[in-house]
Amino acid sequence: MEFEKIEEGFRLVLSGLGVDLNDPHLRDSPQRIARAWHDELCSGLRDPEFRIRVFPVEEGQEPSMIVLQDIPVKSICAHHLLPFVGxxxxxxxxxxHLVGLSKLSRVVNHFSRKPQIQERLTNEITKFLLENLHPQGIGVIIKAHHLCMELRGVNHSSLMTTSTLVGSFLEDPTVRAEFMALAHAGNGGS
Ligand SMILES: [Zn+2]
Structure with missing residues (x-):
């Protein structure tokens, strides 16, 4: 990423809007906005070699479903560069192979922190876990509110749900039902 280019771009946007860049509240905004986009909102672009550590399943351990609910999703819609959160x-x-539970939220965060499409985010998380864990199955559900719909006045709910099911989550109705019940028991509304 090129910090100065980002800063220059936001300066251009503000001057294109015709606002007074000498206003004390706007004077440092191009740099402040660039800092936020570079350091935080698009931090997922700064680590293309992102990896997680996996552990072997212990001998004789029966495989059962491992679930992490209510993982925060904070992303930026690629179409409008406005946040979608959920x-x-x-x-x-x-x-x-197993992975520490906290790593699952790091995976979600990594793929969220860039201009993103919710469907693609769901797929990227699934693909990454598939390649790193080779599990029997994976289920990923994301529910997010899209500010681009709320701020631009579309007159219906902005809550969007996307899901990906792979392996036993797709093929075994019992596994799928268990996962769906857990997914909807979580923080379903937002
Ligand atoms: Zn959008």
């Missing part, structure tokens, strides 16, 4: 539920049934 929660994810991520679950998997291990085969030979």
């Amino acid at each position: 929660h994810a539920t991520v679950a998997y049934i291990p085969d030979r």
